[in-house]
Amino acid sequence: MDRELAQELTLLRRKLTVAAVLTGLVVLASLPHMLGLHSLAFLPGWFTSPWTQLLLSTPVLFWCGREFFTGAASAFRQHSADMNTLVAAGTGIAWLASLVATFAPQLLRAEGLPADVYYETAAVIITLIVLGRLLEARARGQTSEAIRRLLQLQPPTARVLRNGVPQEIPVALVVVGDQVQMRPGEKLPVDGVVVEGSSWVEESMLTGEPTPVEKGPGDSVIGASMNRSGSFSFRVSHVGSDTVLAQIVELVRQAQSSRTRVQKLADQVVGWFVPVVIAIAITAFVVWFLVSGNPVLAMLFLVSVLVIACPCALGLATPTSIMVASGKGAESGLIFRSAEALETAGGLRTIVLDKTGTLTLGHPEVTDFERLPAGKLPVQTLLAAVAALEERSEHPLAEAIVGYIRPQLQDPQLPAVEGFEAVAGLGVQGNVAGRKVLVGTPRWMSELGIDITGLTPLVARMEAAACSVAAVVVDNRIEACFGIADPLKPSAAAAVVALRRLGLQVVLLSGDARRTAEVVAGQVGIERVIAEVRPADKAAVIRRLQEQGDGPVAMVGDGINDAPALAAADVGIAMGTGTDVAIAASDITLISGNLAGVPAAIELSRHTMANIRQNLFFAFAYNVAGIPIAAGLLFPFTGWLLSPMIAGGAMAFSSVSVVTNALRLRRFRPTPLSVAAS
Amino acid sequence: MLLPFLMAEGSAARAAAEPLWRSIEQPSGLNVLVVVVGLALIAWELWWFLGRHGSGTAAKLGEQGIQEITITVDGGYIPARIKAIAGRPLRLSFHRIDPSGCVAQVIFPDFHKSLDLPLNATTSLELPATPPGIYPFHCGMNMVRGVMEVN
Numbered sequence: 110m111d112r113e114l115a116q117e118l119t120l121l122r123r124k125l126t127v128a129a130v131l132t133g134l135v136v137l138a139s140l141p142h143m144l145g146l147h148s149l150a151f152l153p154g155w156f157t158s159p160w161t162q163l164l165l166s167t168p169v170l171f172w173c174g175r176e177f178f179t180g181a182a183s184a185f186r187q188h189s190a191d192m193n194t195l196v197a198a199g200t201g202i203a204w205l206a207s208l209v210a211t212f213a214p215q216l217l218r219a220e221g222l223p224a225d226v227y228y229e230t231a232a233v234i235i236t237l238i239v240l241g242r243l244l245e246a247r248a249r250g251q252t253s254e255a256i257r258r259l260l261q262l263q264p265p266t267a268r269v270l271r272n273g274v275p276q277e278i279p280v281a282l283v284v285v286g287d288q289v290q291m292r293p294g295e296k297l298p299v300d301g302v303v304v305e306g307s308s309w310v311e312e313s314m315l316t317g318e319p320t321p322v323e324k325g326p327g328d329s330v331i332g333a334s335m336n337r338s339g340s341f342s343f344r345v346s347h348v349g350s351d352t353v354l355a356q357i358v359e360l361v362r363q364a365q366s367s368r369t370r371v372q373k374l375a376d377q378v379v380g381w382f383v384p385v386v387i388a389i390a391i392t393a394f395v396v397w398f399l400v401s402g403n404p405v406l407a408m409l410f411l412v413s414v415l416v417i418a419c420p421c422a423l424g425l426a427t428p429t430s431i432m433v434a435s436g437k438g439a440e441s442g443l444i445f446r447s448a449e450a451l452e453t454a455g456g457l458r459t460i461v462l463d464k465t466g467t468l469t470l471g472h473p474e475v476t477d478f479e480r481l482p483a484g485k486l487p488v489q490t491l492l493a494a495v496a497a498l499e500e501r502s503e504h505p506l507a508e509a510i511v512g513y514i515r516p517q518l519q520d521p522q523l524p525a526v527e528g529f530e531a532v533a534g535l536g537v538q539g540n541v542a543g544r545k546v547l548v549g550t551p552r553w554m555s556e557l558g559i560d561i562t563g564l565t566p567l568v569a570r571m572e573a574a575a576c577s578v579a580a581v582v583v584d585n586r587i588e589a590c591f592g593i594a595d596p597l598k599p600s601a602a603a604a605v606v607a608l609r610r611l612g613l614q615v616v617l618l619s620g621d622a623r624r625t626a627e628v629v630a631g632q633v634g635i636e637r638v639i640a641e642v643r644p645a646d647k648a649a650v651i652r653r654l655q656e657q658g659d660g661p662v663a664m665v666g667d668g669i670n671d672a673p674a675l676a677a678a679d680v681g682i683a684m685g686t687g688t689d690v691a692i693a694a695s696d697i698t699l700i701s702g703n704l705a706g707v708p709a710a711i712e713l714s715r716h717t718m719a720n721i722r723q724n725l726f727f728a729f730a731y732n733v734a735g736i737p738i739a740a741g742l743l744f745p746f747t748g749w750l751l752s753p754m755i756a757g758g759a760m761a762f763s764s765v766s767v768v769t770n771a772l773r774l775r776r777f778r779p780t781p782l783s784v785a786a787s
Numbered sequence: 788m789l790l791p792f793l794m795a796e797g798s799a800a801r802a803a804a805e806p807l808w809r810s811i812e813q814p815s816g817l818n819v820l821v822v823v824v825g826l827a828l829i830a831w832e833l834w835w836f837l838g839r840h841g842s843g844t845a846a847k848l849g850e851q852g853i854q855e856i857t858i859t860v861d862g863g864y865i866p867a868r869i870k871a872i873a874g875r876p877l878r879l880s881f882h883r884i885d886p887s888g889c890v891a892q893v894i895f896p897d898f899h900k901s902l903d904l905p906l907n908a909t910t911s912l913e914l915p916a917t918p919p920g921i922y923p924f925h926c927g928m929n930m931v932r933g934v935m936e937v938n
Contacts, residue, residue: 113888113891113905113906114888114891116886117886117887117888120886176886176887179861179862180862180863180885180887181862182862183861183862183863183865184862184863184931185835186863186865187863187864187865187866187867188835188836188838188840188867189836189863189867189932190836191863191930191931192930193862220811221809221811222809222811246888362901363899363900364899365901366894366895366896366898366899366900366901367896367899368896372929376923376925376929376932379929380932381837383836384832384833384836384837387829387832387836388829388832388833391825391828391829391832392825392829394825395821395822395825395826398813398818398821399818399821399822400810401809401810401811402810402811402812402813402818403809403810403811420930421930424929424930425929425930427929428927428929446899447899
């Protein structure tokens, strides 16, 4: 495609050069006529003759402007009309009328009209519009630059160990399971998991995060990131279209292929725009003929109307802005899945943040373990039973409990579990060594009718420290409890401030106990807390907010349990560090998992929508104002008339200005959190 | 005279002096003819561009129940109106012979899909089984349009 664009630009430049030279000569030849003189001393008579002008202008129209005529013809056959139709009809009519004056001037003179030719009008219009096309093609190349830049991030080759020997091979030949060696300063060719060595890896080109991340054995690495300091090797996990980079490119492409709601409206207008303009042009001709009886004057109004109307500006107004904005987002690690997401995000009123993994790091750790006086089981037996149960759960809290217990066990062999069951948002249960063991929230225990009075002071203490509490019940007897803390992300508080400054209501949604959630909310400055919500009910909470008039509502989350709420929200925002299910259910993905991306995405959306509104306003206003002036509506009152040449120039530059305005979005920079917070 | 035109302003006084601005007494028969022809032209072009013409070209049912149709890209999409049956996948093959960069990409906004069309080559896009409806498609810059009618 790049080569094709380059070829198009070369051809347009060549055509523009030829058109400019020939048109310059035609304008010079028509100078005496323009000045109202019979001749000019420095111009020979043969040069100013209509025949010379015909000779000079014909290649401008039918070689330089060939695409306008062929395009108009095939559109006509398809019963459709576009910008080509207007340009071809406008210049064609001026050229044909001149042909009459060249071949049969007596026809006009018999009417008392001068046998003037308008070859220069047709030639100037074509030249200006070819210039417009050239500028537009160049700008168009820049709008898709982001995708091109993303694709260029991947290095062409990889150093792969084959039979124990490192070999430099093209990336296309790398397969899953290969071991790739990396040296400092090299870009990673594909995704994988570090098996040996360690290093600091910069992922900024994909995540927008400037700080390099430390990677060691077991850590995932993504293709296109930059290895800064150390040497390491990694086992390839994804290649080709499965890599994170390829998926980002695909998502950006998808967003660029979708439409906003405003665009659907513009599309409808564009559909009937050209036929209506043709009708207005014919009406202008008829009216001016009736008023003046002068067919030449009427023809010039007809041509002006045809060549000033610009359906392109209307058609280009939204797609170019969307294209630039989604590319710009991708550069900062903000992936919009559709144009509609980009559109809706700017109008959000409420933003709901999930706690674990969104506000917090999502790596909870046990900070407290308390036995209860009622507990009878030996500690080792109890811990082994809890670990055996929790090892079957994928919940982050379960992972934290297992991570805490494992090093303390004298016997690493865990007892067998029968009848395991995970109750979403509440806990796990099963039979271990003949005992019924439950690990879960105190609320769940009391719902099951278990006496938890002994637990109350401990729960209060732990929740006040923003800990989640997991109670352990064995055979209906409360045995112990764990306090699990999940540290806040460093950017959490500043991001919440930034969101509030953007005028949004921020809500914390959590499955945790109210006290814990409120403490966390207090730490980051969130006033509204909806706690103790089961995963299945999160979507209902979002719908309730929408119904209560808090909408449009965005949900920010990362886990599988957030997926229904992400889908129910007007805009679902997933952390790229989260699960694939959450990302699939979302409208916006923040590759880095940094909360700063949320206000940045909203800011980008607002900038984009403002840009689209400017473009649409400009395109509509231009046409609404330009067409009546070209039709001579103002002439009786002000004496204002518009030359067809100026009309053609205005048409060419209206679409250029729309694209140029869209390109301003490339300069968008989200407000840094430190500034937003101050 | 084009100069006053070029200056984008003319005055009635100057207009009267110059032949281009001269008013000519036309026979009323000619005036009527111009009005009639003008109205007829308007009616005809509105009918030609905005009226319904034919019901579009139907995709042919090919192997494995996939509907297939080839669309030539030359100034526009030929055919520009495609008919397909609901609930069956559809393979659209675009053959681009138009060198203009505008048509180098075709976009199906309802499917969030886009396809790059190399010049003088046929490129295919497979769409999943689709519910009945009208699905527009257009070039990368939204200037050349077509429509897919699924019944």
